[in-house]
Amino acid sequence: MSRFVLKRAAFLIPTFLGITLVVFMAMQMIPGDPILALLQDNYTEELAQQLRVKLGLDRPVPVQYVMWLKRLVTGDWGTSILSKRPVLEEILHRLPVTLELLVLALTAALVIAVPVGVISAIRPNTFLDYSAMTLTILGISLPEFFLGALLLLVFSLNLQWLPATSFVPISENLWQNLRHMLLPALTLGLPRAALIARLVRNSMLEVTRQDYIDAARAKGLSEFLVINKHALKNALIPTVTVVGLQIGYLIGGAIIVESLFALPGIGSFGIDAILQRDYPMVQAFAIVASSGFLLSNVLVDLVYTVLDPRIRLE
Amino acid sequence: MSRKSKTTEEMDRQSMIRLTWRRLKRRKTAMGGLVVFILLFAVALLADVIAPYGPNEMIPGEQLRAPSWRHPMGTDILGRDVLSRVIYGSRISIYVGFVSMLMAVLIGVPMGLVAGYYGKIIDQVIMRAVDIMLAFPIFLLAILIMVVLGASSTNVCVALAIVYIPRFARIVRGSVLSIRENEYMEAVEALGIRKWRVFFLHILPNCLAPVMVVASLSIGVAILAEASLSFLGMGTQPPTPSWGSDLRDAIGLMEINPWLAIFPGSAILVTVLSINLLGDGLRDAIDPRLK
Numbered sequence: 021m022s023r024f025v026l027k028r029a030a031f032l033i034p035t036f037l038g039i040t041l042v043v044f045m046a047m048q049m050i051p052g053d054p055i056l057a058l059l060q061d062n063y064t065e066e067l068a069q070q071l072r073v074k075l076g077l078d079r080p081v082p083v084q085y086v087m088w089l090k091r092l093v094t095g096d097w098g099t100s101i102l103s104k105r106p107v108l109e110e111i112l113h114r115l116p117v118t119l120e121l122l123v124l125a126l127t128a129a130l131v132i133a134v135p136v137g138v139i140s141a142i143r144p145n146t147f148l149d150y151s152a153m154t155l156t157i158l159g160i161s162l163p164e165f166f167l168g169a170l171l172l173l174v175f176s177l178n179l180q181w182l183p184a185t186s187f188v189p190i191s192e193n194l195w196q197n198l199r200h201m202l203l204p205a206l207t208l209g210l211p212r213a214a215l216i217a218r219l220v221r222n223s224m225l226e227v228t229r230q231d232y233i234d235a236a237r238a239k240g241l242s243e244f245l246v247i248n249k250h251a252l253k254n255a256l257i258p259t260v261t262v263v264g265l266q267i268g269y270l271i272g273g274a275i276i277v278e279s280l281f282a283l284p285g286i287g288s289f290g291i292d293a294i295l296q297r298d299y300p301m302v303q304a305f306a307i308v309a310s311s312g313f314l315l316s317n318v319l320v321d322l323v324y325t326v327l328d329p330r331i332r333l334e
Numbered sequence: 335m336s337r338k339s340k341t342t343e344e345m346d347r348q349s350m351i352r353l354t355w356r357r358l359k360r361r362k363t364a365m366g367g368l369v370v371f372i373l374l375f376a377v378a379l380l381a382d383v384i385a386p387y388g389p390n391e392m393i394p395g396e397q398l399r400a401p402s403w404r405h406p407m408g409t410d411i412l413g414r415d416v417l418s419r420v421i422y423g424s425r426i427s428i429y430v431g432f433v434s435m436l437m438a439v440l441i442g443v444p445m446g447l448v449a450g451y452y453g454k455i456i457d458q459v460i461m462r463a464v465d466i467m468l469a470f471p472i473f474l475l476a477i478l479i480m481v482v483l484g485a486s487s488t489n490v491c492v493a494l495a496i497v498y499i500p501r502f503a504r505i506v507r508g509s510v511l512s513i514r515e516n517e518y519m520e521a522v523e524a525l526g527i528r529k530w531r532v533f534f535l536h537i538l539p540n541c542l543a544p545v546m547v548v549a550s551l552s553i554g555v556a557i558l559a560e561a562s563l564s565f566l567g568m569g570t571q572p573p574t575p576s577w578g579s580d581l582r583d584a585i586g587l588m589e590i591n592p593w594l595a596i597f598p599g600s601a602i603l604v605t606v607l608s609i610n611l612l613g614d615g616l617r618d619a620i621d622p623r624l625k
Contacts, residue, residue, distance in 0.1 A: 038466030042478075049482045157614070161607035163558050165565045165578075166599030169585060173592050272473025276562055280585070291566050294481050306478050310470045 024325060028318050035314055040092065043306045044085050047299060057101060057297060092307070098300040102293070107304045111286060115308070118285035120190060121208065121274055122267075124201055128209035129216055130263070134252075136213075137220025141255075142247060144225060152217065159214025164273045168207035168280045175203060185282040204281045208273045212266050219262050223255040257328050264320030268313050275309075357619035364615020370608035378424040387415040389422035389575040398591050407597045410580075411587060416594060419575040420601050426487050426576045427605055430560040431553040434491040438498035439549055443541070445499065446506025447533065450514070461507065464500035472497055476559055480568045487570040490563055494556045505548060509541040543620045551613035554606040561602050577602045 055068045055077065072078050076087045091097070097107035136156075140149040176184040182203055188196040227233065228251050236246045275287035282288065290305030292298075358364055377384060387393070392413045399409040407416035449460040467475065479493035513519065513536075522536050563569030564578030572579055577598040584594035 035466065035469050038462075039469055042466060042470070046478050046482050051484075157610055158603070158607065161554065161603055161610050163561050163565075163578075163599070163602050163606075165562065165581060166595070166602060169581065169588065169595045169599060173588055173595070177589050177592075268471035269473070271471040272562075275473065275477070276566065279566060290477075291568075294477065295567060302481060306474065309474050313471045313474075314469055 025322065028321055032314060032318060036311060037089075039310045039314065040089055040307065041085070043303050043310075044088060046306070047303050048081065050299065052297075054299060057299065060101075097304050100293075100301050101298045102296055102301070107300050110289070110301065111304050111308055114284055114286045114289050116190070117187070117283055118274055118278070118287060120197075120201060121204055121277065121283065121285060122270055124205035125208035125212065125270060125274075125277075126263075126267075128205050129212040129266075132210070132213040133216035134220055134256075134259075136217040138224055138247065138252060138255075140217070140221040141224030141228065149221075153221070156214040156217050159211050160218075162211055164207055164211060164276045165280050167210060168203070168277060171203050171207055172281075185280075187281075187283055201283075204277045204283060207280070208270060208277045211273070212270060215266065216259060216263060219259050220255060223258045224251060227251045227255045253327065257324065260320060260323055260327060264317055267316040267320070271309050271313055354616075354619045358615055361615040361618065363611045364619070367608040367611030367613075367615065370604065371612060374424055374605055374608065375428060377421055378428045381421050381425060385415075385418040385421040387418040389419050390414060390573045391418070398587070398594075400591065401593055408591060408593045410583065410594055416580075416597055419580055420577070420597050422575040423577045423580060423598060423601065424605070426564075426570050426574065427557045427560060427602070430487060430491050430494065431557040431609070434494035434556045435498065435549050435553050437491065437495035438502055438552075439545060441495070442499040442502025443506050443538075443545060446503040446508075447510055447537065447541070449503065450507040450510025451533070451537065457507070460503065464503050467497075467500040468504070472555075473559060473562065476563065477566075477568065480563060485563075485568050485571055487560070487574065487576070490560050490569045493563075494559055498552060498556075501548065501552075502545060505544050506541045509544060510537055513537055513540050547613065547617040547620055550616050551610065554609040554613065557602070557606055557609070 055071055056063060058071065059067060076084055079087070095108055097111070099105065100107050100110055103110060136152050140152045143149055172184055175182045183200055187200050190197040228247075233246060233251055236250045237243075241250075271287075274285065275291060277283070278285045278288035279291050286305060286308060290302065290309070293301035293305060393409065393415065394413065396405070396409050397413040398411055399405055401408045405415050405417065407420060409415055410419070445460055445464075449457040470478070475497050476490075476493045479496055480489060483489040483492060519532075519536070522532055527536075560569055561576070561578030561581070564576040565582045567579070567582065570576035570579055572583075580598040581595055581602075584591075584598070588595050
């Protein structure tokens with residue numbers, strides 16, 4: 021087990037370096053002079069030259085990359101052009117909101133998807149199955165921002181059950197915070213639920229066809245135990261793979277959902293930074309979001325080993 | 335001898351297409367998707383003829399109208415006919431969906447072929463680059479590329495193509511590796527057939543099934559991505575009609591006129607749904623094992 025963890029962890033480092041390289045190169049390729057953006061109205065040739073030397077922008081590009089990487093690792097992420105505050109501080113300030121949104125959305129997705137998938141699989145080709153699968157293909161085809169707009173329209177504007185675009189931090193009032201997070205979490209979670217439900221159904225169908233399920237029934241186990249203990253556990257293994265891949269979509273979706281609901285998370289902040297050309301923020305946003313994806317993939321791999329001990333041995 | 339084998343090969347390929355089509359025809363949902371998609375395609379092509387107004391034509395004194403006979407989908411804040419904008423908007427969606435996937439396939443498939451066929455250092459270099467690209471969440475990578483390229487619908491195509499190239503390269507490489515294990519590849523080598531013939535006649539056709547399935551389903555994802563980028567203000571720029579950016583403009587006005595959001599949003603839903611239904615059917619028809 022520990023060897024497996026170590027092997028996965030060792031894989032993290034080159035991938036992380038790859039990510040930083042892509043982000044660094046992307047920032048290099050952006051047209052325009054970063055010094056001009058930093059100094060804005062205070063621009064003079066002399067000041068620009070001083071800043072260039074200070075930031076190492078007069079050095080060769082590979083050297084710049086190494087210097088930049090060093091600053092990144094040591095926590096010196098630069099200053100936001102817009103807010104004039106340290107980038108790392110801004111990111112850490114907003115990270116909890118995004119993490120809460122992701123956790124709630126993933127929880128909502130799984131809580132909806134697993135029962136729907138299981139019920140569809142144990143009653144295949146019935147009306148129930150067809151309606152569930154029709155709903156899921158609709159769910160997959162819905163863009164988050166349209167689903168979010170519809171939920172806002174119905175539950176905030178018309179029924180007025182839930183607040184629209186405002187936010188209460190979790191530290192201030194948990195109940196109010198959850199009321200504000202419900203629609204964003206559903207907006208982000210429902211399309212994922214649709215996809216996961218289809219997968220749970222398919223892998224349940226496959227598992228329930230196997231001999232050991234017949235054996236479990238033959239020894240007189242209740243149908244409930246056969247499905248929930250014997251079939252579901254094996255059916256969840258391929259599902260976990262997909263859930264892992266879905267985290268990438270969740271991160272992308274969180275950017276859209278945060279912008280739509282005006283949540284003060286990293287996603288909406290990243291988009292603001294892009295639209296206003298706050299490049300130190302943009303690169304921090306890209307690195308944090310992709311590193312989060314990287315870490316979650318490793319976590320998913322670890323979950324496998326719990327679900328399926330055979331994987332550890334390979 | 336070689337002539338005869340060529341004709342049987344052609345026959346096989348034709349029968350595979352025919353077989354796929356026959357299986358596809360049996361699936362009602364897939365055929366429904368196909369019909370709807372053909373209709374949407376026709377709407378995009380004939381937008382100039384069908385649309386009652388120009389996409390940017392502002393009708394004085396008719397701002398924010400609810401749906402009526404005169405304006406079946408109402409009008410927006412500038413007095414533009416929403417139906418006409420939705421009709422013209424289909425052009426951007428379909429253009430981005432197809433062109434980006436075409437670019438990704440045209441570059442990604444040869445990359446995968448080369449990596450899988452030559453192996454060794456070439457494979458290592460290509461696949462490590464692919465791994466790094468795949469380490470980014472799809473939408474984040476698209477956003478990052480848009481930051482570099484600048485917002486426009488053509489750049490959205492380029493960004494989505496770059497995002498999908500590693501995905502196709504990886505699928506094709508995997509297929510090539512398994513095809514090389516087949517006995518007929520030994521026969522091909524023993525016969526001394528030229529490399530490019532091996533590539534195009536013996537390896538490529540056998541890789542295409544999974545590529546077609548992934549490409550057809552990814553067109554839907556690309557259309558969603560274009561709409562999402564435009565929704566965030568990073569894709570198609572106003573006043574060009576795009577469902578995503580029109581929906582963005584509608585959000586603030588939803589309380590007054592919800593139809594402004596509902597029609598462009600439904601257009602995205604119907605388009606992506608038709609592609610997903612068709613792609614699902616195509617996957618089952620080409621190779622049920624891929625399910």
